[in-house]
Structures are given as structure tokens and as C-alpha cells.
Amino acid sequence: MPFNLLKYGLGAEYPAEVDLPPPKELKSSYDVVIIGGGGHGVAIAYYLAKYHGITNVAVLEKSYLGGGNTARNTAVIRSNYLTSEGVKFYIESVKLFENLSNEFNFNIMYSERGQLTLAHTDATVRAFRQRAEVNKHFGGRTEMIDRQQIRELVPSLNLDPGHIPVLAGLWHMSGGTARHDAVAWGYAKEAAKRGVEIHQLTEVQDLVIENGAITAVKTNRGTIKCGCAVQAIAGASSLMLKKAGIRAPIQTFPLQAMVTQPFKPFLDPLVSSSALHCYVQQTSRGEVVFGGGSDPYPLYNTRSTLDLKESLLAHAIEMFPFLANAKLMRQWAGITDMTPDYSPIMGLSPVKNYYLDAGWGTWGFKATPIVGKTMAEMVATGKTPELIAPFALERFSRFIQVNEMGATAASH
Amino acid sequence: MKLLHCPLNGLRNISEFTYGGEFKRMPDPATCSDIEWADYVFNSDNEAGIVTEWWMHTPSSYWFLAERHTVTDEVIRTFDAREVFNARVDFAAREIAG
Numbered sequence A: 001m002p003f004n005l006l007k008y009g010l011g012a013e014y015p016a017e018v019d020l021p022p023p024k025e026l027k028s029s030y031d032v033v034i035i036g037g038g039g040h041g042v043a044i045a046y047y048l049a050k051y052h053g054i055t056n057v058a059v060l061e062k063s064y065l066g067g068g069n070t071a072r073n074t075a076v077i078r079s080n081y082l083t084s085e086g087v088k089f090y091i092e093s094v095k096l097f098e099n100l101s102n103e104f105n106f107n108i109m110y111s112e113r114g115q116l117t118l119a120h121t122d123a124t125v126r127a128f129r130q131r132a133e134v135n136k137h138f139g140g141r142t143e144m145i146d147r148q149q150i151r152e153l154v155p156s157l158n159l160d161p162g163h164i165p166v167l168a169g170l171w172h173m174s175g176g177t178a179r180h181d182a183v184a185w186g187y188a189k190e191a192a193k194r195g196v197e198i199h200q201l202t203e204v205q206d207l208v209i210e211n212g213a214i215t216a217v218k219t220n221r222g223t224i225k226c227g228c229a230v231q232a233i234a235g236a237s238s239l240m241l242k243k244a245g246i247r248a249p250i251q252t253f254p255l256q257a258m259v260t261q262p263f264k265p266f267l268d269p270l271v272s273s274s275a276l277h278c279y280v281q282q283t284s285r286g287e288v289v290f291g292g293g294s295d296p297y298p299l300y301n302t303r304s305t306l307d308l309k310e311s312l313l314a315h316a317i318e319m320f321p322f323l324a325n326a327k328l329m330r331q332w333a334g335i336t337d338m339t340p341d342y343s344p345i346m347g348l349s350p351v352k353n354y355y356l357d358a359g360w361g362t363w364g365f366k367a368t369p370i371v372g373k374t375m376a377e378m379v380a381t382g383k384t385p386e387l388i389a390p391f392a393l394e395r396f397s398r399f400i401q402v403n404e405m406g407a408t409a410a411s412h
Numbered sequence B: 001m002k003l004l005h006c007p008l009n010g011l012r013n014i015s016e017f018t019y020g021g022e023f024k025r026m027p028d029p030a031t032c033s034d035i036e037w038a039d040y041v042f043n044s045d046n047e048a049g050i051v052t053e054w055w056m057h058t059p060s061s062y063w064f065l066a067e068r069h070t071v072t073d074e075v076i077r078t079f080d081a082r083e084v085f086n087a088r089v090d091f092a093a094r095e096i097a098g
Helices: A003-012 A039-052 A086-102 A122-137 A148-153 A179-195 A237-243 A307-319 A320-326 A366-383 A386-391 B034-042
Strands: A028-035 A059-061 A115-119 A142-145 A168-172 A198-201 A204-210 A213-219 A221-230 A253-261 A272-273 A278-284 A287-294 A328-338 A346-348 A356-360 B003-008 B011-012 B019-021 B050-056 B064-068 B075-079
Touching: A028 A039, A039 A059, A039 A179, A039 A366, A059 A179, A086 A179, A086 A366, A086 A386, A115 A122, A115 B064, A122 A142, A122 A168, A142 A148, A148 A168, A179 A198, A179 A366, A204 A237, A221 A237, A221 A366, A237 A356, A253 A307, A272 A307, A278 A307, A287 A307, A287 A328, A307 A320, A346 A366, A346 A386, A356 A366, A366 B050, A386 B050, B003 B064, B003 B075
Parallel strands: A028 A059, A028 A221, A059 A198, A115 A272, A221 A356
Antiparallel strands: A115 A168, A142 A168, A204 A213, A213 A221, A253 A287, A253 A328, A272 A278, A278 A287, A346 A356, B003 B011, B019 B050, B050 B064, B064 B075
């Protein structure tokens, strides 16, 4: 990487690089159709091409590449979950993130800064102990820290907000961020290089299911046949599942976030507090990002509400009082497909050759690489990789949920 | 702030209410299969459109039903559950074998 950069910098001219090939006509048939051109969809396409030599693949995106919830999350990467299933899965994801820039020869701005979660009650301290131990057991870098250590890590943090003083913290050294758009762009670029077709402005409007198996998808640009299809969408999982005739335990909520004007660097780790329903991070360009829990009731709309914004900011200011004078630059909402156990729904479905990558609630971006890798393996081999077997849709009818209370917004 | 019309207490701030989930009919736990019970407990229609759902006015613990559009967030109407439940539901405890 550094040598390439040097060569490029000293070169007489800067060669223009084509990111994505120009759009083509849809073919009449593909081996694999991936519904949804977000981070997950293009990651699945990339690993299909890279590890399994399957390149007759179309990624169909109704809007533009990575323009849905890939662009709306707050770009947090971490693996300090509570369940063994969750921890194993997200640890692999973090490992893949660490090397993505090199793999793509394209900077995804991955930055490991650690994530600090605050405990304000004895119950949370106990839960954190458990999370720290589960994490360490599976090779994660997570430990409990006390008030003095928190003070040293984040000097600007108010350790006594209102009626709930900070008792301890869960310090997760592998926590970090990456530029979410760049992750989707990097995967798309490398997948396209290997022959995958990425079709933007191509909406899947219906699914053709014959004798219990998917045979084609109907789009606004015509019907295309497919050997198999992967549903890799977020924010409308249920609507696509309905087209496949599948019932699932997903409810769709908005999650509101916002960002301030840029400040000098003052906050290295990501800081979150479940008692205050708030997480705060400073981006590499200095802006402070605030995110909270999902809205209190379901909605398919990215509208914002003043009451949620007010309560989120009130809590953020309790944590960092000097931000009371900060000006907000932008605010937005993402759409989260929440499941009752805060774990995703991945794997086989009741429809033959139709694979599910759904129910990504507040844990989707950080899973992008490992989703791509495991779903690609599943599509190529037809077998469920061990890592994602616990996330099968049938866990609900068999009453073996993966109760992931380490998820953001798991306070509902 | 968004307002919600409570059939008992009138027009109130939406922060006074708690969302209670989709309205669905409970299958008879004594006769339904595990699959039917799991479907009732976990699965959601999660429609993008007009849905009927439970809400509670939190300070008065009063449960009622609302018709709401889940794309526009417009509440079409709220009504007392007696409109739907016009007969007594019997939850008599059954003896479990063994």
C-alpha cells in the first residue's frame, strides 16, 4: 500500500480510476440474484466471486448503491455482545474490517478507538461483568474499568450525570468506526471487477415462486430468472418477506441520530450509556455524532420528532455538558428491522433457493463483512455455516432464540 | 408534540402513551399447535399501511385500540376495546397433566 501510494504520488499523471462500470442491460437470467445493493448485498456478491468463483451474479438496488440504511447508521464497529453466538459472529466481523482497506486497495477509514459503555446501576455492572467474561472467553478484548480509568480515557465526560452517577465501564478495545459508504463502495468496486453486475435504480417488485422454489424476480426493468436469490435489505425486510409468503417476527422502527458542527479532537473512544439511551462519538473530521434507541412505536418513515431529539440531546449534554452550546449540522433517521431477541435472521427460508439476510435492527453495519462471507458460503454450498446457524428463522417456532441484550436499543 | 386521542381521557401528548403491539386474535393455547402459538407470540404482520394496534394511556393504565397508518404516522381513529371484544373471554385455568 505505501509503495503504491508513493508511485502514484510521484507519477507524471494521476490515472483516473473507474469505480463502477457503466450500467448495462439486464440479462435474462443469473445464477444468483441479490436483492438490495447495500453493504450486505455487495459484500455477499464480493465473497461469492472471490472465494467461490460465482460471478454470474446481479445485485439489484431500487435506489442507489449503499443509499439505504448503509448510509444511515452511525458507523460503529464492535463485538462486545452478550451471547456466545453473537460474540463469535461479531469478532469475526471486526477481524475482517481490520484488513478491508488493504484488501480493496481503497481506504474505508477504519479506525480502532475503543468503545466505552457506562454502567449507572449495580444491575448493569453485573451484566457488564458477564459481557466482559464472555468476550474474553472467545478471544475478544473487553474488560471492566473503574471511574478513575474512565476519567483518564475520557476527561471531558461528566461522571455524575443527574441522579445516576457512573459506577463502572465496559471497555471494549476493538470498538471502532469506518466510513460506512466506503465499505459499500469498496465491496461493490471489487465485486464488479470480478464480473458481478450491480444494477442501481432496479427495484424488485415481485418474486416468482413455483413449486415452493424461487425461479425469477420481477423488476421495474423486466423479469429475470435466477438460480437462487438472497434477500439482503434493511428497513423493509417484512415487505419483501411478504412477497415470498414468509411470516417473520420483525417490527420496523425509525432510529434517530444527529451530528454537530466540528470541534477540535476531544473524544477518542466511542462512549455510550444504555441508562441514558444515548451514544456519542467524534468523527475524524471533528463532528460529534449522537444516536439513541429506536422510536417508541413502529413506523416506515424517516421523519424526525422533536420530543425524541430533545430527550436524546438532554442526555448527551448530561454526559458532555460543554456540548450545550454546540450547533447541530444535520439530523436524520434510519429504519431498523427489530427482532424480539435482537439478533438477525439469516439462512434458509421456507422457499427453496431463497436465502434470508434480514432483521438487521441496530446491528447491521458492524456485521457487513461477516454477513458477506457466511451468506456467500451458504449460497455456494447450500449448507448453513456454523457461525450463522443460531440465527435461522426457525429459532422462533422452535423456541431457541438468541437473546442478545448487548444490542443497541435492546432496552425496549 | 404529537397528540393522541385517548377514548377515556381525551386528547393527550403522545408521550403519555405506551405502544402495545399489533392487535391479533389469540389462538386457544389448549388446542393450538406449537407452530401456531409461536406465530401468535412472535410473528408480526408489520404492514406498511393502516394497522390496528394496542395502546395504553400510561398514567391511567387504560388500554385501547387505534387505527394508524405506519407510513404517514397518521392516527385514523382510536376506540375502546369493547368494540371488538363484545363477549367475555374465558381464561379459566386448566389442569395440566403430569
